Amino acid sequence: xxxxxxxxxxxxxxxxxxxxxxxxxxxxxxxxxxxxxxxxxxxxxxxxxxxxxxxxxxxxxxxxxxxxxxxxxxxxxxxxxxxxxxxxxxxxxxxxxxxxxxxxxxxxxxxxxx
Amino acid sequence: xxxxxxxxxxxxxxxxxxxxxxxxxxxxxxxxxxxxxxxxxxxxxxxxxxxxxxxxxxxxxxxxxxxxxxxxxxxxxxxxxxxxxxxxxxxxxxxxxxxxxxxxxxxxxxxxxxx
Numbered sequence: 001x002x003x004x005x006x007x008x009x010x011x012x013x014x015x016x017x018x019x020x021x022x023x024x025x026x027x028x029x030x031x032x033x034x035x036x037x038x039x040x041x042x043x044x045x046x047x048x049x050x051x052x053x054x055x056x057x058x059x060x061x062x063x064x065x066x067x068x069x070x071x072x073x074x075x076x077x078x079x080x081x082x083x084x085x086x087x088x089x090x091x092x093x094x095x096x097x098x099x100x101x102x103x104x105x106x107x108x109x110x111x112x113x114x
Numbered sequence: 115x116x117x118x119x120x121x122x123x124x125x126x127x128x129x130x131x132x133x134x135x136x137x138x139x140x141x142x143x144x145x146x147x148x149x150x151x152x153x154x155x156x157x158x159x160x161x162x163x164x165x166x167x168x169x170x171x172x173x174x175x176x177x178x179x180x181x182x183x184x185x186x187x188x189x190x191x192x193x194x195x196x197x198x199x200x201x202x203x204x205x206x207x208x209x210x211x212x213x214x215x216x217x218x219x220x221x222x223x224x225x226x227x228x229x
Contacts, residue, residue, distance in 0.1 A: 033215045040209055043219035056216045088157055094215055100166055102215060106157035113146065 001027060004106035005045040006091050012112045021109045024094030027073050031055075032074040033103060034066060037088040046089075049074055078111075086113045116141045116210045123167040127196045128228050134181070135191040135223045137206030143167075145211045150180065152170035153203040153222070162204075165189055193225075201227045 006022040015018050025032050033056075034046040045058040049068035066076045072093070078085055088110050092103035117140040127133040139148065145156045150162040165180045173180040181190040193200055206220040 031215050033217075035217075035219075043207075043217075044222050045216045045218075048215045049216070056214050058216070090157075092159070092160060092215070100147055100164055102161040102164055103159075103215060104161060105151075108157045110157070 004091055004093050004104055006089075006106035006109050008109060009107065010110050010112075012114065013081050014114055015081055015083060017081050018077065019081060021076045021091075021111075022060075022091055023074045023076070023093075023106060025074070025091075029035055029093035029095055030072055031094045031103070032072060033092045033094075034074070034076050035042055035090045035092065036060075037090060037108070038086075043090075046076065063090030081113045083113050086111060106110060116143070116146075116208050116213070116218040118206050118208055118218050118220035119204040120206055122223045123221070124226070126226050126228055127193075129198060130195055132192060132194045132227065133196055135193070135204050135206075135225065137189045137191065137220060139187050139189060139206075139208050141187075141208065141210055143211035147209045148180070148182070149207045149209070149217070150178070150189075150191045151199050151205045151207060151219075152200075153205060155202070159205070163191070196227045198227050198229060201225060 031050045033048040048056040052068045063079045068074045088108045090108045092105045118153045119138045146167045152160045163178045172218045177194045179192045203222045205222045207217045
């Protein structure tokens with residue numbers, strides 16, 4: 001069974017630009033979550049989608065948005081990039097959110113904003 | 115609100131020895147799940163082990179075991195017979211009762227296994 005696939009692996013963008021990251025979950029997984037990882041703030045939850053609906057949202061500005069398609073694939077968009085958005089963005093999928101259902105992570109997209 | 119605390123930024127262990135990585139948590143939820151993840155330098159987060167708040171037995175998965183002490187709100191990871199490939203960052207995480215897939219992560223422990 002294929003794991004969670006994130007594309008691209010690396011991105012370099014300039015301040016003010018926007019970026020779209022893509023995530024394909026494990027087959028059969030309907031929940032997709034996004035996390036931002038930085039050395040200073042650690043792993044922070046961005047949002048979660050389940051059956052195309054945003055089910056939970058973290059404390060990030062509105063410049064961060066996402067969506068999920070009918071095939072459970074998800075995209076995350078960051079507009080008007082700032083230097084502080086440089087981070088590893090991790091996507092995770094799971095079956096649904098039962099208490100014992102772990103998140104399965106992709107390799108991440110490393111975003112550098114210059 | 116949920117909070118995970120990992121107080122060991124870095125640890126060293128000799129190959130083939132056992133090591134314990136500490137994790138304490140804070141929650142007012144009655145039902146919750148505790149997870150440990152490994153993150154090698156490549157970046158991918160690898161799920162290791164899960165413990166439910168109502169599980170009476172400590173979870174075990176191969177060389178990994180979770181020392182769950184509910185009254186102390188601790189969920190320490192024990193790695194037996196350390197291998198060089200165990201060198202990585204280790205994160206403790208929690209999912210609360212109503213959080214769906216919003217996990218709370220600790221700051222991590224960098225484990226170095228010495229030959």
